[in-house]
Amino acid sequence: MDRVINGEAIIPGQASGVALASTEPVSFWGGYDQSSGEIIDRRHPLSGQIAAGRILVLPYTRGSSTSTAILLESVRAGVQPAGLVTDRADVFLALASVVAGEMYEKSFPMVAVSRDEFELIQTGDEVEILDDGSVRVSKK
């Protein structure tokens, strides 16, 4: 069953991959291993999962200002998520993509969708992010 969600392109671009999804926000600092892409916040439901190359579906980032730097490091190491779906315009995540574009010409797309539609995307779904901010979801 395919479904297309009309989101807003916070950072326009295209990406596709398998969703890694949680309604619980994550702090990338202390929560994301920048050399492997593993979620390492041991209090988080996605603890132990690898987000590299996945479409990471999180409402927003929590906590430290350093989350952006961690995500930038993960881009340099090649273990960043392929794209991000959030339920709001998250400044910390968007900035990592802007600076990754500025420094390494490797920005990644980020789309914000409504909370209801955000909750429809589950871990394991095939997700495709398109330039116009629409998100195609194929249930697993």
Add this chain to the structure above:
Amino acid sequence: MGVFRGVGILQIHLSEFDRALLEGEEGAAAQMAMRILHRMLPVFGVDRFMDISAAHIDSTVYMGVATMEYAERLADLGAKVRVPSTLNVSGVDEHGWKEWDVPAEVAGNAIRQMKAYESMGCIPTWTCAPYQTEHAPVFGQQIAAGESNVIGYYNSVIGARTERYPDLLDICAAITGRVPAAGLHLDEGRKGTELLRLKDIPVALQEDDAFYPVLGHLLGRQASDGIPVVQGMEVQPNEDQLKAVCAGGASAGAIALFHIVGVTPEAPTVEDAFQGDEPPLVKDITMTEMMEAYHELSTSSGQKLDMVVLGSPHFSINEFKALAPLVAGRRSHEDVEFLVTCSRAVRMIAEHVGLLDPIREFGAKITVDTCPLTSPMLPERIKHLMTNSAKYAYYSPGLLNVDVTYGRLSDCVESAVSGSIEREEGLWTA
């Protein structure tokens, strides 16, 4: 506009100065900084920039080669800050890293990053408690601050105004003197979002230092990224206690501003905190919620102890004054490391008034410029930490792969002496 804030819809209004920056008339570094800010403006959901008169730079934290390359790119392009800009912690204690297990390559890169930010004309405070230096801002001042506990303290305790600036963006704001005119910079962005009423929290607990990190943790858990308003505080917390609330709230949640009625400057009354509106949400906080938060701060239930860490945010002079008499004439257990992190300036003052002698004789080490969360300094054998800081407690398990026990300052000292975790928990079971 709801949650999306209208990205891509807004017509952006730039000042002549903004345009000059964007066109490179103020140099290549200012152009790069404004280009990044300009891309980010719609993500903040607003259509224009405003001036700031100070900044606190958290981009100093060394996270790897990318953060160093970013700093050096700006420095090589000739970046200079336009407003007084204090520096947060770096990745190493510049002159003391060899005391610990910091890899030489990391130290070298982190020091290169430090030099890059110093070359931009920043004030080398190297601390995550800049509000306890002579460079603290004043009520109403417009600032760009990174570092979540600093953002919380500037907004909540001082009544200065800063949004939550991510690393890498704070320096762009400092170089240009401009930020998106958004959120917490504006009156309407500072209104409370929920009322938390303290109910039957014993005054004896409110008077105890150990209450405040737990209260901060609870605010983060309850209010997430909102603006909680706390009612029912029966004591006047001191600056170190409020600092602990900020650090706890910014670790367990994304609290950038909270109000405590009768305590913080924008909340003489509940009505003031909500700017005349009815609180959209009201919750009671009883000992049940406090106990839950207290227990959440520890991941260990055993007695094992390898290390005590104090000073997140960086220890103040008053915190050294509280620690010194607790350790005077005593010795930490030979198997337990004892570390206090603080700024260069606080260490110097503490040294000159004789506070550090009893602490060093106890067996403690003092690290400046950084902390174990931002510097790879701890030996492998360290697996069981104890701390009085909600921030150390929250982040240590993930960042350092250790288990952690939260306790008050005196518990930390007694445990260090005996070599196993001991906590006086009377107030928590009342």
